[in-house]
Amino acid sequence: MDSNELRRAFGEFFVERGHTQVPSASLIPFDRTVLFTVAGMVPFKRYFLGEEPAPYQRATSIQKCMRAGGKHNDLDQIGQTLRHLTFFEMLGNFSFGDYFKEQAIPYAWELVTSVLGLEPDRLWVTVHTSDDEAAEIWRDSVGVDPGRIQRLEEDNWWQMGDTGPCGPCSEIYYDKGVEYGADGGPAFGSDERFLEIWNLVFMQFDQQSEGDLIPLPKPCIDTGAGLERIVPILQGRPSVFETDLVYPILQEAESLTGRSYGVDHRDDVGLRIIADHSRAMTFLLADGVVPTNEGRGYVLRRIIRRLVLRAQLLGARQQVVERLVTGVIDTMGDAYPELRDRRERILELATREEGRFEQTLAIGAPILNAAIESGEVRGGVAFRLHDTFGVPIELTTEIAQDRGVPVDLEGFQREMTEQRSRSRQAGLGDDEVSEQPTGALWVLESFGKTEFLGYEAEVTVGEIQFVGQEGERVAVYVDRTPFYPEGGGQVGDTGWINAAGFRAKVIDTDQPVQGVIRHWVEVIEGELAVGDSVELVVDAGRRARVRANHTATHLLQWALREVLGDHVAQQGSLVAPDRLRFDFTHWSALSADEIQQVERLIMGEVVSASGVVTQVKDKETAVREGAIAFFGDQYQDVVRVVHAGDHSVELCGGTHVGSLGEIGLFKVISEGSIGANTRRIEAVTQLAALDVVHGLERQLDALERVLPGGREALTERVEALVAKNKTLDAELGNLRQEKLRSISRELAAKRNSSWIIERVDGLNGQELRFVALELRRLEGVEVVVLASVVDHKVALVATAIDPELHPANEVLEPVASAVGGRVGPQRELALSGGREVAKLDQALAELRAGSESAK
Incomplete structure (x- = not known):
């Protein structure tokens, strides 16, 4: 059975048993507590926590996962073992308060034995020491030999955090055979011999801060089976590196380096690192991550540079990432068509990063080599390589260890600490701690989601559901509202809430949990009570300016892709009443000519006064038809598709103009870098754009008064004056140098x-x-x-x-x-x-x- 057949068999098995097939979410998670999507349950976490009601009772998915960086980091294990990977696929089935152990366990056994054909006498099962119920189901309902059921402590206990959902888990292991190590089952035998292939998590308790375990009213099921663990068994191969999932990529690495897999242990480690990192690099780039010096971007940069360095150490004498990316796309493109769709963008970013690293490595390599020849890489040298030349400390350590030379990691950490201290003194603080949305959760549980009427109305009447102090501000929740909550880069609406004897100014609107809209208010007079009827009035003038800027942002993304290429992808945005800001992937500054081309394309759409049409569709259909989605954003299964004129089509839940003519005028006011491969444009529309033009006119008038002679020759006169000043500055500099x-x-x-x-x-x-x-x-x-x-x-x-x-x-x-x-x-x-x-x-x-x- 090949990997595509396994994916299909797993999905069909659970769909036939009433599960909804959920497509893989992005590697960039909606959950901010993790750097990447590290497990199949991450996209469903808000359902398990009760933050949102699950749209289905049963689900199954094949989820792209990444464990590199952050709390879940397997990066240093890659290549050293046959089972660790940074990128992998997690097969899973989930129950949100529907079935529990009595069905989850038989489902798993039936699939691995009847569908996948694994021999029962090569399978072992572990359960938690306290979980008699699971042990009885395995023994009595499924028929597993009691001698093959082992009990473990913490290895078979799962919890989401220090508090919250938790419970025992049960794992299925496959015995690879005596040639892989000692017998004794997973509890006592060799890790390489007894391979965990499926983990069944039974969420049945709520861990209290005092240590008590409170039974959950609706226990849930979360299972995860490693595709890369099962495929080698089905294909009779010793590891995933020799299966159809990875071996074609490893063969490309062999061709690039001139080394053969299975001949030399150190070569094998390097080839495994190259093959693994090629997959991770390609999928991260496809999901919108770009190489930077922080967060996800830094992990990606480290992966690419580690891959390139390993290839060079194994003998590669040419650039390698283009062929490796192509190998990944050819191998995985059937299962993940987005790889083929985004091929050009992936290749552009990957090869560019490889080129940058080769340049810095050419400068940094002599420094590192000199340190190695001295017998020790001092902390200051390691820090300089990291800080100035972009060589991660992990790579410095790997190279030095390969040559038997120690690295002063304590000295390196001292230098890093001093640098962080300097950063704090410069005003760079810690990450903000997210607010606990207790009022919003209560509203969701008590009343359900807020009815949003803001696409059709700017004034409506609603009923108060909750009023309370949250932090130092007053929050108001209403059953229905025309106020748009901050999201998708668009700022929240402002306005007023009025009732008999009551008036409050709405200073901001947000959505602390999905579907519940919160109004932050300043009470001007009176009091409110739950059940009161109120009038909600959006500041229509401010909303109109926000609408114009939001639609202009869509046109800006379209125009940038037209001028610069399809690699342009949104990385962030701000849509405010006074301006718009758009962050996007690109590796160099825009020229004045390119900015003018963008402005001209946008103004061509504006003067056409074409209509802006919104359609509601299922997400898969919308994306298939060409709608652009913001990488990393969380979309519902049903989405709004905004057609801004004849060219721009995006998924968007924001508010927009009815006609492109309402934008009036569009003007870029700044363009610059905000990080490696990421640019930022700020622009204005309508009267704000006219104010910018008037400001430029006033500057020209002032220059003309200082340098009279007509506007036509003003540039020449300024250039002549600048040239004269440069000459005088040079003469003055020479005199000053002579004095010195x-x-x-x-x-x-x-x-x-x-x-x-x-x-x-x-x-x-x-x-x-x-x-x-x-x-x-x-x-x-x-x-x-x-x-x-x-x-x-x-x-x-x-x-x-x-x-x-x-x-x-x-x-x-x-x-x-x-x-x-x-x-x-x-x-x-x-x-x-x-x-x-x-x-x-x-x-x-x-x-x-x-x-x-x-x-």
Whole structure:
């Protein structure tokens, strides 16, 4: 049975037993507590937690999963074992309060024995030590030999967190045979011999903070069977790396490196890493992750760079990722058509990252090689490779270990800690802690979802369901509302809530749990009670500006894809009444011509005044018909499809204009980078865009007054003036440099030691640095320390010929400390400063005395 047949057999088995087949969710989870979708249950977590009612009682899925980075990280195990993978597929069946152990266990046994044909005498089962019920079902209902049912403690207990849903679990293991290790079943035998293939989780308790286990009113089932664990058994292969899932990719790695799998253990480890990381790289890029220096992007960057480095270490002499990505798409494209649909984008980003890494590696490799040849990679060197050249510490450690050289990880961590400290001082704080939506959950459980009328109305009458203080603000929940809650990049509506003797200003609207809309209000007068009838009035003028900006954002994404290519994908957005912001994947700054092309395309749509049409469809149909979905967004099974004119088609739940003509005018006001391979455009529409144009007109008028002669030649006059200023600046710079050289000659003439320690007032830090470097060239000079006072501030510089003998930062430290400054880690040339001018001369004198006594 090949892998596609296994996927089909698993899905059909459970669909025939009343389960809804749910397509795989993205690797980018809706759940913010995990970096990636790490298990089949993650997309259903909100149903298990009771945050939303499940739309089905039974479900089955084949879920793409990733365990690399964060709490669930198998990255360092890859290649070392035959069973660990970063990317894998989880087969699962789920019950949301419907059936429990009495059906879940027989289902699993029937599938693995009758459908997949596994021999019962090669299967073992484990249950929790306390779970007599599961053991009895396995023994009495299914007929498993009691000698093959083993009990385990924590290995067979599952919990979502310190509190919340939990319960025992039961696992099915396959005995690969005596050649794989010791007997004794999964409890006592070899891990390589007894392979876990399916885990059945029985969510039946609620773990309390005090330690009590409270039975859940509706126990649930969550099972997970590893596709990559089962396929080797069905295909008679020793590991997944030799099956139809991975072997074609591994063969590509063999071809690129000239190494053969199964000949040398170290080569095998490297080839397994390349094959695994190729799959992870391709699927992450397909799901919208781009290489960056933080979060998911950093994990992806590390995976790509680890893959490239391993390929080079095994002998690859050319770029490798294009062929490896192609191998993954050819192997997995039938099961995941999005890989073929996004092939160009995946290849562009992957090859670009490979090229960037090769450039940095070419610079960083000599530094690392020199450190390895010295016998130890010091912490400072490892940090510099990480921070400056983009070589992750894990790769530095791997390379060094391959050559038997230790890495000073403690020193590296000290450098990292210092860097984080500097970041905090610069105002970079911790991640925000998400709010606990207790009021919204109560509303959902008591009344159900809020009826949203905002697509058709801006004023309506509703009934109060709940009013309460949440944090320091007042929250109001109503059975129906025209207020749009913040979501999809669009800000929440504002407006008013009115009733007899009551008036409140709505300052924001959000959706703390799916389907429940919360109005944050400032009470102007009166009081509200549950059951009161109120009038809800959206600020129509503000809503109109938001609508225009939201529809313009759709046109912007279409225009960018037209001008730059289909690799452009939305990475974030803000739709506010005064502006719009759009983040997207692209690797270089847009030229002025490209920005004008984008603006012209959008204005062509605006002046056409085409209608904006919204349709409601099931998600699969909408995407199949060409609607663009925002990677990483969570969509319901039924979605709104917005057609903005003849070209732009997107899934979107926001509010939009009725005609593109309502946008009026579109103008880009800024474009820039917000991270590796990610750009940001800010733009304005309607009267805000006209204000920008008027502002530009005023600037031109002001320039024309300063440089008269007509607008037509204004550019030439400005360019001539700039050129003249550059010439004058160059002449002034030459004069300044000559003056600094003259100062250097005067100081050189005064010196009577190999240490030059002088105060030269009137020079800024850069000028002081120039003089110090001039003096360092003199024969016989070992150390130069210079100080200058300008505007009651002290500037300091120190430089040394031999930084190992006389580290510049250590030489400068006592002077810097005396004047109230600090010195960084630079050992060859150190800079500092301070405000304690009165203490400078004494500090310099003490340094001179110390340098003389040290001779």
